[in-house]
Amino acid sequence: MKFSIKHEMTGRMRVHLSQNRMTYAQADILLYFLQNDKYVTCAKVYERTGDAVISYTGERSYIIQLLQGFCYEKAEVPTGLLEHSGRELNAVYQEKLIGKVLMRYVKKIVLPYPVYTAYITLSSLKYIAKGIQSLWHRKIEVAVLDATAIGVSVLRKDFGTAGSVMFLLGIGELLEEWTHKKSVDDLARTMALNVGKVWLKSDGQEVLVSVNDISAGDEVVVHMGNVIPFDGEVSEGEAMVNQASLTGESLPIRKAEGNYVYAGTVLEEGELTILVKEVGGSSRFEKIVTMIEESEKLKSSLEGKAEHLADRLVPYTLGGTALTYLLTRNTTKALSVLMVDFSCALKLAMPISVLSAIREASLYHMTVKGGKYLEAVAEADTIVFDKTGTLTKAKPSVVEVVSFDGREPDELLRIAACMEEHFPHSMAKAVVQAAEEKGLAHEEMHSKVEYIVAHGISTTINGKRAVIGSSHFVFEDEKCTIPEGKEELFENLPVEYTHLYLAIENQLAAVICIEDPLREEAEAVITSLRKAGLSKIVMMTGDSERTAHAIAERVGVDEYYSEVLPEDKAAFVEKEKAAGRKVIMIGDGINDSPALSAADVGIAISDGAEIAREIADITISADDLYQIVTLKLISDALMKKISKNYKQIVGFNTGLIALGVAGVIQPATSALLHNTSTLVISLKSMQNLLT
Known part of the structure; x- marks a missing residue:
């Protein structure tokens, strides 16, 4: 790839790519490529300018060679990354926001006054229709308040106030939609599959292969505790499958031959052989997005209370407007109350605060x-x-394999790895990793493996029953014994390590000492x-x-x-x-x-x-247990932010109502200040909670 260096300092470089235009996909590919290099600490790619900013450790020459060797076509990226990175979404909404602000002032300056008033009148019909629809369903909600404020302003020929209210409502809706879509996309993307390898059934054997090697029509075997990697039909086996990630149902569903299973669901009990029907990741992503948007999971109880409170306040605002008019007989003062409502800010700021906190948490992985x-x-x-x-x-390691049946420790480790590689547990991974490091090939040499949760694994190897697991499982449940003459060796096992016991034909064959620091x-x-x-x-x-x-x-x-x-x-x-x-x-x-x-x-x-x-x-x-502390701090800060927002919204808008009733400010000013404060609070709610 050709590029030029625009600016650099020690450990940081800004480069400009020599190409006519950078697409969103190209920007995402380059960003993924840079972020996954071990010497790049931080990278940003700007598709509009064709620039990339790279912070790195090590030699400058390495980064230059890295960029020179980069090619969009050869770079490998995970399935679904380009389609759902969020880069295009952000660009689209930035353009919408800028366009809305520019069009607002262009219309005011360019359009003749009669045309402008006609435009405002026609635009107000949308909001008035929503208010009427709400009343039709016997609900006095925020839509009624907005419709009343805009409708009364138009009737009074105060087109400036009506235009300002609609503009600020539109900006608020756009910001809410943008924040919501981005947060849902971020959440769905992090919930997306992260499966690297699967068990392919080939000639009656299970072979561990990359997910990229799987095609529709292949059969894959999924063991207990693992995620189902593809949509497909069960061709063999029976199991209980947890589908909460797609349907929200907490109870597992029985799946047997002929049933359909979905990527991303988890096999809780049993084992399934699945005939793959679909290998693409986009369907899984769309299912998650739909599930999130339709569920109440995104709602905290405070959000729910804010929305209900917002709607409950509408009748009081309308009542306050009527009362002010009855007491003062002054339409202007009454409208000052109508132009200010608590509900708009409450309904907008609260969910934005929560969604922004979810986004901020994702920044800390x-x-x-x-x-x-x-x-x-x-x-x-x-x-x-x-x-x-x-x-x-998270990554314990095997320190020693103590033999009890005369076999070589490496042979016993090979047997243990062959049994353990089917199941997702940190201790199992340690055994498999140790075998790999020693170059011990452990091809399938056993019959069907059975996993007993929190206990261990049992199978048959060369016609002999083999078990591996905890002391309780091997010696109490399986009634295995220590070989004669090996009691002293057993008593002197190093106490500082966790012990994994392997027994063959009810005789202890090996103890695998695992360091779990x-x-x-x-x-x-x-x-x-x-x-x-x-x-x-x-x-x-x-x-x-x-x-x-x-x-x-x-x-x-x-x-x-x-x-x-x-x-x-x-x-x-x-x-x-x-x-x-x-x-x-x-x-x-x-x-x-x-x-x-x-x-x-x-x-x-x-x-x-x-x-x-x-x-x-x-x-x-x-990587770091401190993330739990960070999570607690974000959660506490979010609750404080919501409480602070509530106080600011109530305090500021009450002040505006008082000034309007006193005749200090006009309705147009009340509307402008109210909607501006709503936007300011909403924008502040989008800021990170931890600085």
């Missing part, structure tokens, strides 16, 4: 599925952490959350009492529970809620899903199981 969840985070007083993958690092920031995050107002901080884990106690002391939680099952976590959450507490649950695994669903707010780690992310109300990235 957090996905919030609705305003009510931010409100719940602000009100929460109890937080429950799962240990593994949450308080501990505590996050460096865990203790500081717990302290920060306590300072932010959370009075009860709890840790729950399936690990032993000894391990749980050590971790709990280090991070400083108020309570901890060890050797818990999924139903224990959910029961604890329900018990706390029954006691009147607002509960946040944070987890990353399949075994955390019941508790995530039961909590007032379920927060999942992005690297965790797909089912946890789908069920959760909020998803945070796995």
